[in-house]
Amino acid sequence: MSKLIEPRTVSGFRDYAPNVMIPRERILQTARNVYRSFGFTPIDTPAAESLDVLLGKGGDESDKLVYRVRGAKQEREEMGLRFDLTVPFARFAAKNINDLGTPFKRYAMGPVWRGERPGQGRYREFWQCDFDTIGTTANASDTEVVLVVNELFAALEIPRVEIRVNSRLILNGLLESLGIADKAVPLLRSLDKLQKIGREKVIEEMVREAGVSASQASQVLALAETSGTNEDVLRTVSELFAGVDNKSATDGIRRLMELLAVAAKTGVPEGRIKIDLSIARGLDYYTGLIFETFLLDLPAIGSVCSGGRYDNLASLYTKQVLPGVGGSLGVDRLLAAMEELKHPWLTGATTPAAVLILQLDADLLGEYQQIAKTLRDAGIATEVYPDTKKLGQQFQYAEKRGYRIGVIAGGSEMATGTVKVKDLTAKQETTVPRAELAAVVQKLLAGPS
């Protein structure tokens, strides 16, 4: 006998078993429905892109994390796997914008790959679910993004979230007034770590990495740490810039105010959106709105949905200016959080079917499939057990996989035109005429699981 190959997965990549895949697909489906309800339209792009497209010009950092694709032997072109959905979208937009027209709203969901060190909740292959509007700088689109996020978490049955919003316009305005606008990238990257490493270390890092003075750094932090209600924060910031003519900051303040007003009018609950001037987002392409979404019951896991506005998405690929705003749901992180929070979607079931028809008599297979079809036609996912094993074993199978209902039909039921319906969680059994089966099952399924 030849030696077996170990059935391993490579580092940072993993399998998704049914108990994970079932809630995962539900999350994806929910996101899709919400995005579509706002008119975002689906697009997809290839997993692999030419290396020059992926790496652009700022190649040094992304160069390290891009997976190279070797291609077939005779192929020449250097390819890499996409490391996010934004870069391919920029390429797509630059290529097709004339046909698409602007503004253009799209969503995309799919795997991306990064050659980083894997850790808990961090993988080398993971999914992103992006939605963006490009081709307009209107604040209406910024506002819509936040409304989408609000709807998204409502639909996910996770109401206890806080969407923390900020504006790079305000941050940049401050840096301008301090005369350190040219250090924005390293400064904001440090500021972004405020929650994680604390103010002392942030100041230290700003001095070291950005070369600003300690007093400049603490002024940045002073603004970022402005707290209170949204109104308080806006008032404080307005006062700070009252005397000076700072177009960037006043513009940022105005846009946030409008966003909050529209959200309130749309019925977004009080407190759901919170201005947090310390939200900075490490990525340097953001230019206006920036936001992160935290779970109130598990803030430590970090943002599960983030994004913002960027002035020019596709400048690498076209001369046409394409401003945009959007966000991205971190499915895998969210799933980890839902597991931690014992979210009702994570039932542990490993079957998508609700009903299992037990097999008592192989000669009745036609009857069983007929019953199954009736249920399926009524929209109830139904499975027929393939073997005539002992009933106890069939019940165990049903329980282990999480079917909600068992249907038992043997000789005596056939004779009377009935079936036995067993609620597997309540362990109660009733005999019903076959004609009423679908209705009875539907009623049982509507109850608590």
Added chain:
RNA sequence: GUGGCUGUAGCUCAGUUGGUUAGAGCGCCAGAUUGUGGUUCUGGAUGUCGGGGGUUCAAAUCCCCUCAGUCACCCCA
């Protein structure tokens, strides 16, 4: 990519200063019950001790390499 820690049955782990056929609980399978599952009882199976190499009369135990996981840095979803 750099450094630390971990790796023993499906799962959680035990395994004394290297010393005979590597253990426990839970789970799993079968039977008690030839039309009924979470309890009980009885019986049963299960491990290349992550992988490879070395030291030794003898390695799960010591050394080297490698793979995977995990923590910190880095970066981020």
